[in-house]
Amino acid sequence: MSCNLRKTAYELRAYALDLIYGAKTGHIGGDFSEAEVMTALYFSELNVSPENPEDPGRDYFILSKGHSMELYYAALAKRGFLDAEDVMNRYSRFGSPYIGHPNNKLPGIEMNSGSLGHGLPVSVGIAKALQMDEKPNRVYVMMGDGELAEGSVWEGAMAAAHYKLDNLLAIVDRNRLQISGSTEDVMHHDDLAARFSAFGWHVIIVDGNDMDAILEAFGKAKEIKGQPTVIIAETTKGKGVSFMENKAGWHHKVPSAEEYEQAKKELLEKIAELSEEVQA
């Protein structure tokens, strides 16, 4: 299963690459860093259904780093919430509902975002409502690491621990780069685990591009009672394309024709390699 999921993560990357190249806009670096976590969420962890997106028993997912939308479109389309071809043809085009950030008029998207630092506090509200009604559903929120400079994140972190929201799982896509460069130069978070821990959270650190490690962390998070859990997913920005990896410039750069061909070739080779592993 894990091998299949690893392949899916690369298929989502390939779709996101096409979206961005086609529309000439997008945030490719963060799309690629979060691919494994998003795949693990949408193809293993989340209890969600494209047939009934508003099912009151569903798990809730909030993409707080809303600019990483192309990978989210890829996941929602492959999972059956959206029409892959329609998204591909209309993403970011005039009059399209497929904008560059989450649009909750689309099935499967809970809340609009785009302004950073909102996802965690909103997720606290959802988790609090589920806790009040003693419901078993869980709430998942994906944040970026640059986003953690927003004070509202820490207001939410404080409240989640205060309310003992063990139905809330936050994930930090810790790719260590933001638009201006290294997160550690812009506004450092090198003591991130200690910070969340000090706020009363259970902290799990994993290699966020390692599918098995992510799935194991999701399992462990469910065992934690009486406090919220954060998974610090140590990832590589631009993961999967050699010349994009760990380059801040690829935060929202659109590839040239040559770069697109090269990136697509690398992703397809990886997909073929993982297909062979799946069959073996």
Place this chain on the structure above:
Amino acid sequence: MNKIPNRQAICEVLMEHAKEDRDVLVLCSDSRGSASMTPFFDNFPAQAIETGIAEQNLVSISAGLAKAGKKPWCASPACFLSTRSYEQAKVDVAYSNTNVKLLGISGGVSYGALGMSHHSAQDFAAMAAIPNMRVYCPSDRNQTKTLTEALLSDSKPAYIRVGRNPVEDVYAEDDVPFEMDRATVVTEGTDILIVACGEMVLPAKQAAEALKDLGISACVLDMYCIKPLDTKTLLEKAQNVKAVITIEEHAPFGGMGASVAQCLLQNAPKKAKLLALPDSPVITGVSKEVFDYYGLNCEGIVKAAQELLS
């Protein structure tokens, strides 16, 4: 003298509904006392949520609760709620279309001598500029109760501003003329139209009586619905008068008066005077002293009417 402030009237209505509907919630940011919500917190602890002094969190958490089916009323001083958490109101409430009722308490210059940090003279303008956000400012406790009932029956975002102090009744307790999103005609008149909201409705009503003695017939509209503005009633009543006065406890920009002027200019231009707070920190004093200083009272309206009609 009425002793019940509008905020307390809201708490009473919410408690009535909370008995029957466990999804009715109140959230405060260390503001339950100022919001008159202490009885709600004491009687419905399972439906009351404290967020601490964190207005951004207060609004985002409310949006999340609403997303999961709750009916949160989010009560915090209007000065902080409308601007400190402005982006949360815009993105998490209005843009995401969550059923959050933002209750701005101690609005306008209610906090008097505490100064400009505690005054909310920009809240109508700020909130009304957000798509999908409605803005209300009821005049007395009786209209406040009726409006609260109406808002509990819908599931759309709204911002409601109430003042801190009890104000005299404009309407009888058992007979509140009210239609949702329709201005209330307080008095009919043919020479001049006075459009007021919130605590300015009472002086407008008093001014109409004073003007009557001077031979001037004034129509008074209680425009508690600042957005959506009731343009239908406004244009109907403005049609035959010679001039229009607006009066509000708000900055001179982007408030109820500006919206009224915008509507009239495009449909039925009239001579007009827009009475409002100044574009500066207001003079130190309690509400009445501040209103009197800037002519936001019966005398100020009468004077403006005489000038417009001279």
